[in-house]
Amino acid sequence: MVKNNLNEFEVIRTYFARQPLARPDVVLGIGDDAAVLEVPAGRQLVVSTDLLIAGVHFPENTAPAAIGHKALAVNLSDLAAMGATPAWFTLNLSLPQADPAWLDGFCRGLFALAGTYNVQLVGGDTARGPLTIGIQICGLVPSGQALTRAGARPGDRIYVTGTLGDAALGLLCVQGKIELPAAQRAQVFERLNFPLPRVAAGERLRGLASACIDISDGISADLGHVLEASGVGARIELPRLPVSPAYAGAFATLGWAPALAHGDDYELCFTIPASREPAFRRVSGELGVACSYVGDIEAEPGLRIVDEHGRDYRPPAAGYDHFRADQRS
Amino acid sequence: MVKNNLNEFEVIRTYFARQPLARPDVVLGIGDDAAVLEVPAGRQLVVSTDLLIAGVHFPENTAPAAIGHKALAVNLSDLAAMGATPAWFTLNLSLPQADPAWLDGFCRGLFALAGTYNVQLVGGDTARGPLTIGIQICGLVPSGQALTRAGARPGDRIYVTGTLGDAALGLLCVQGKIELPAAQRAQVFERLNFPLPRVAAGERLRGLASACIDISDGISADLGHVLEASGVGARIELPRLPVSPAYAGAFATLGWAPALAHGDDYELCFTIPASREPAFRRVSGELGVACSYVGDIEAEPGLRIVDEHGRDYRPPAAGYDHFRADQRS
DSSP: OOOOOHHHHHHIIIIITTOSOOOTTEEEOBTBSSEEEOOOTTEEEEEEEEEEEBTTTBOTTOOHHHHHHHHHHHHHHHHHHHTOEEEEEEEEEEESSOOHHHHHHHHHHHHHHHHHTTOEEEEEEEEESSOEEEEEEEEEEETTOOOOSSOOOTTOEEEEESOSSHHHHHHHHHTTSOOOOHHHHHHHHHHHHSOOOOHHHHHHTTTTOSEEEEESSOHHHHHHHHHHHHTOEEEEEGGGSOOOHHHHHTHHHHOSHIIIIIOOOOEEEEEEOGGGHHHHHHHGGGSSSOEEEEEEEESSSEEEEEOTTSOEEOOSOOOOOTTOTTOOO | OOOOOHHHHHHHHHHGGGOSOOOTTEEEOBTBSSEEEOOOTTEEEEEEEEEEEBTTTBOTTOOHHHHHHHHHHHHHHHHHHHTOEEEEEEEEEEESSOOHHHHHHHHHHHHHHHHHTTOEEEEEEEEESSOEEEEEEEEEEETTOOOOSSOOOTTOEEEEESOSSHHHHHHHHHTTSOOOOHHHHHHHHHHHHSOOOOHHHHHHTTTTOSEEEEESSOHHHHHHHHHHHHTOEEEEEGGGSOOOHHHHHTHHHHOSHHHHHTOOOOEEEEEEOGGGHHHHHHHGGGSSSOEEEEEEEESSSEEEEEOTTSOEEOOSOOOOOTTOTTOOO
16 A cells, blocks of 8 residues: 555655755656656756665664765765766655654755755655665756766776775774774764765766766775776776875774775766876866876776785675675674 | 675666666666666656555565566556656665565566556665665656646546555455455456556546546545645545446445545546546547546535435545554555
């Protein structure tokens, strides 16, 4: 029974229909059987979706504002990886009970980030069940200019935005497995709970990057997807991987594995052909985040990771499998 | 951690990337950070989403093909209510384990219906968790021609497609609360598990219907939304409500309540102004389903339901509230 009544509608009216944003291209928003949206001429629609489950994708006791922020951030990050400009999203929310304090916090985190990126909630569905958040996001890109995983060519340079491994470090702190000074602890918690999607960088990289992906599963896995889609290989150098001062300070405990393979950082990994390096350098100040050169695309398939001594490094973990019983965060 | 690895990707590749449909407007489908889609000039985008949770929206032991069918059908029904033509959808699937037999059945039901309506799966996310299906659907409508809930005016006639109450009757059979002859039992199970969204009817009603909604919560609740959005009232006559022979045969047990208030039928309820009645009658053979005149829009707010003796009828239930503990299917 896909059923509703006034109390479920009250949840929607009280919390979700009150976003302080009204885009002019939303012809009809929340409140009918569907939203009606205007796509301008010369633009293609870019669509992505992500699912977050309590106890799987975030600890059960995560602050509701962080959950609201992160559920949207991971979707915005997918649009950033395509070079798309965010426009609209829908929300499927299953929650154990209609707790006003929780809903208030969740919407605060959700709508704060939505406001930053001018993206409007245009529909959704709520039901009682285990805490699960599904967001589907729509963005726009000038026709033919979407960034994909498939365009990397031998000789292209590989870059990443920001720093890697801070979300992993934040989680290790939450779990009590590592201790940090208070200021650094606050910084890595911020990276874990309130990641900032690199939307401005993605938009600026249109016409410059030959391939782009967001780092949700760790650079080794995600760059691997680019290599596979592009039919190329790569070599990256560990000492070039950008890490934060907090990560560098805990390096003796961490090593390279969390920066390479944990993910959850939502930075972009992209490739720049040599011919576009000068143009890329000219806009690099406008990306909203620093970029680091980490290695090169090569013709030989496979990802080669070399350490500070030039020796092959083998990452300890290949990724995360949602259907294996021994992996839960 | 929004994480993936090869096994999760294998689930996607083996089951979800194999839909036997490739629309020419899908520039980039499953396999990148997002899908890229072409919206033709002169069309508006129509977006809706629905969430189905095992044990809440369908019994836990429902056949996987029925779950796949229904999860998409309820979304197609929302597009039908807008007069939109289905185009693309995304899927968020949380499931307890990657069971090949279950996934195979689910995809069979999902893609059979998707093929019928030419709607392509362009993205999704899977994770391990309680069985929950979130689908977001995108359709297209000629600009300015979407049907909404807001256009009903006094004097408009109220129609419904098909028959009402069969899904309720099917559920009562599943629960062992009512017995039917085998053929009728099969018919109402089909209505419960494999509802057919009235997409062709919705498309044909563009330019004719002044308001339209799909009946997911029962005609009394859903027509109520039309009345509220349109700022009008209505009078419907119980003897005019279309019911199936199975429902009519069990009427002594059922009464009118399941046909009025259970929902889950996914028929359309729409209003036709008197001036468009002749044009509506001309296309009524092309809607793919019979339509029944059930009452009239009136200026006085509120829904008046009268029985076969012309007396006021008061529906026993106002609807379904997902956040009340005493209501679970």
